[in-house]
Amino acid sequence: MSNIHVTTTINGDKVEFLADPRETLLDCLRDKVGLTGSKEGCGTGDCGACSVTVDGTLVCSCLVLGVEAEGKDIRTIEGMAEGGTLHPLQRKFIEHAALQCGFCTPGLLVASKALLDKNPSPTEEEVRYWIAGNLCRCTGYDKIVRAIMDAAAELRGEAA
Amino acid sequence: MAKDEYREFRLVGTRPDRPDGLDKVTGRARYGADMTAPGMLWGAVVRSPHAHARIVKIDATKALALDGVKSVVTRADFPEGLTGEDWNLQENTIAGERALYDGHAVAAVAATSRFLAEEAARLIEVEYEVLPHVIDVDEAMKPNAPVIREGVSDATVPEGMSPNVVRKIEFGNGDVDAAFAAADLVMEKSFKTEATHQGYIEPHACVGQMGADGKGEMWVCTQGQWYIRKMCSAVLGTEASQLRVTPSEIGGGFGGKTTIFMEPLALALSRKAGGKPVKIVMSRSEVLRATGPTASASMDVKLGMKKDGTLSGVKVEFRMQGGAFPGAPTEFALYCGLAPYTFGAVEAVGYDVIANRPRCAAYRAPGAPMGSFAVESLLDEMCIELGLDALDVRFKNAVVTGDRAAYGPKFGSIGFVETLEAVKNHPNLLAELGPNQGRGIAAGYWFNHNGETSVSMAISEDGTVQVSVGTPDIGGSRASIALMVAETLGIAYEDVRVNIAETGSLGVNEPTHGSRATFASGKAAVLATEAAIKEMCKRAANEWGIEPEAVEWKDGAARPAGPNAGQFPPMTIKEIGAAMGSTGGPISGHHESLPDGVGASFGAHVVDVEVDPETGRTTILRYLVVQDAGRAIHPSYVEGQYQGGAAQGIGWALNEEYVYDDKGRLQNSVFLDYRVPLASDLPMIDTVIVEVPNPGHPYGVRGVGETGITPPLPALANAVRAATGVRMTHLPMSPSKVLAALKAR
């Protein structure tokens, strides 16, 4: 089982690691690169806690092999804040108490950022269907949806 | 700003950012699986594919022959002679003579990588002799049912019942038959609920290390680090104080992380591998197959009612299986199901039954949702039969402060009527309903709990404050405890840091369970703070040369208590902290107790649904949670508990269930088929926080975590009844079941 050398870009930084070809991108992020912000809740693409973007496309990193990251641009929760400045979604999640245990939070933030990058004015229904693949067991989603809608409004320059 | 009859609060009742918010939105917060240790091995667990089987032989030769495999453990590596609950814990950790359910651990292996450990686990050969099994509670009680284990039953079980019946619960008062004879309407119905899982998104994970000397350390996601310590030590035959357990951040628990599963295996593997740390992370499938789901229930209820809605009597028999070990929460189901009302006469019987399923663990108000489903459903049906308003009937029979509960004790201060008032005044009750739509209402109850509690706090040199509590923060308790401590001291919320302590730095604590963290750790933190305030007043008194009794604490500073005490400028906490090195040394406070003054919490939910008459699918149109919090310290996280409880109850009512095949194997051990509610399944969940302060807590807290999961089951069944005319008596109300009921109408 020989490992494969992978060169990729993660949150703007060039990163190299050796991947067992069976390892998922999530395994490599967590165990090889030390980025444990992406979580494994299911390993089957059903919970969204491992959400990242690969070349701008939102995916479950548990359903991507580490070796597939070669030459790609990977973005994770660790790259969402710019320096010390939180992304408005991150700030709104805190303000709205949109997290309880916080385990699904990184995946939800990455997923909702991908939504707002594509659709700055989603309806509540569009938000709910976009994040249908991000399970949260604590909140009943109410405050999460409100936080995303509020962050979208702020990003559009509307007063909260 | 919250207010009650005698006090106004500066911080309690506000909504500041939670102290751990930044860590949790940036991916920095470290959960169970996020820890690595130098020289760490990975563990994997071999699990029984059979519901019930004798373990004939375990051969690990091939696994041990792989390069990099460091240790294998079976039951033979654990001490013999345990009894009672310790034996139950050990047997559930790793099977002895027999595997008792699909997923029961039979061996474990540690190796230098996760893939290697998994490969080695596949190479461990286990020879089984498959035995007859039983899954359903009513089947397990039959005289000819396969016997899970002889000799488990206690003295409460009458002779002649199946050995699978392990406990009988009985209580009552008055003459039920006479009460029924005097009633205008008597109805009885049977109800069933299927087992569900807490469904926390974080799978169990730990890194455990133990040397041959029995000294060990563990990093683990848990609701209770002292429970982990106590239980692991019991199972391994080691001394509790030699194991130091550090709780990680926890990705949800809901009761499911108040006990042990694979944690002793990690320690045993480590001990056998020369003390190298061993990490075990469960897969989702392992979580669903082999942790602690709920009991399943089969329940008979008979109610008597007068024409005006007055309840005259109730007779119930609840049968619950809680997996292969005693512990189904049958009494809680009975108590909570009957708690909201005065019934006149009561006759209640319950059975705790074992079956070939994973051992049930606590799940948010354990037992209460089932009991409420049965009682509140039948109550609703009788209101329809007599043409009475469901809310009016609940008002009429609602328990008030000082009433005796159906199960015996007298209620202290409670706010059920106030809760029903808030329901009555809510605009959701005025929303118009269309065709195939219906509204359901139901009440629910949870006792709340105190539990062993130790808290310490200390003043820092700069006058800020650290607080160490032993209850892991699952949903914002750092924020609520910081608010109460800051309120008590009269300092800024940001000047208090609440730490979750590991077992080596605080006295024993029960887990974050029983809705107790903000009540018990909060109360203990306030009492510890008051001790520190007393000391700070003493320091000021010494400085001023007056008696300590002549000093009072107000707005973050010691002050002369009145004109007679003398004229001194206030001495602030910052000044006292800066000077403490020369005024007598460190200032701290601590409190250890079983905090008294627990206040129970009632809730009532109202749900509007639409049922597709062609497919049986239920859509939730609007949802209202009303619950007595006592006082909401941080209202956002109180609302969050209400909304989360409702969502879990909705899942239980509509789609979540453990599905077994005819061999007793769990059929839906992934999130694709174990259907928890999605964002797109739910509307916004409206909340009303009722505040009837609990006199037993310095800030009136009752505890809010659990009651909210109880009303959704009956509320949804009542709403489906209103929408379709069909009474669903078996949860979940999956489309298949609802459509079949509609066709049979």
Place this chain on the structure above:
Amino acid sequence: MKYHTPYSFEEAAKIAAQASGTTRFLAGGTDVLVQMRAGIVLPEELIDLKKIPGVFDMIRNEDGRWRIGAAVPGAKLGANDALVADWPGVVEGMELVGSTQVQGRATLTGNLCNGSPAADGVPALVAAGASVDITGPNGTRTIAVEDIPAGPGKTTLTKGEVISAINLPARGNNGGDAYLRFIPRTEMDIAVVGCAVNLTLDGDVIVAAKVALGAVAPTVIVADEAAKAILGTTLDDAALDKLAAAASAAANPISDKRGSREFRIEVAGVLARRAAKIAYARAKGE
């Protein structure tokens, strides 16, 4: 496990043909990686098709036929306005597979090759009359989509064969298709029943129709009697009743964790009726 990244389908087929152990092709990976993780399939050779030129192409020929590369993810189908205009039923079928995240990876070809009777991407392809291009050790061939599934988890593809693209016929004028599935939740489920309807109108009258049902038999099935029930009609209530009855009659499902046999039979008719109405409205340009 060996990980291969061939640059042509011929090379991919050759690797697969010469392999002695379990082989899997990788495009979106949303089924393969799940099976690997669960230990259900532990391939010795994993052949990633995504380096092969053209696998991400979606091409509409001048005559209106479509060719969809083997690695085109669901999200790209929905983003292609011309494809959505021609074959909305095919697109909505694929878009029902998994979450937004899964849509970033999962492919129509993979959905077909996974061999699930409940695959949401497949019934609309069958109703549309789609075909697949196959490259094998002995050259290439093209066969109808409905000839690929052979039962749960099985296909008719032989050792070394790999699907390179899916072909959709030209939509033509006055046509419409639709796919509906039943799941207990609103998302993230496997179809309990699926139904695709594809039809063509002459004025208000249906002159061509094809109905395909998913999750009611070991493979996707073509319900000819259901199609006949609406042929020559204006999809009036009588035709819809006949359609529903014929769809239910064509269904031969099992009872399992996802739904009972009786439920599936009943709901097959309900979905056929609802999908036909949508397809008809689309054909009318409504």
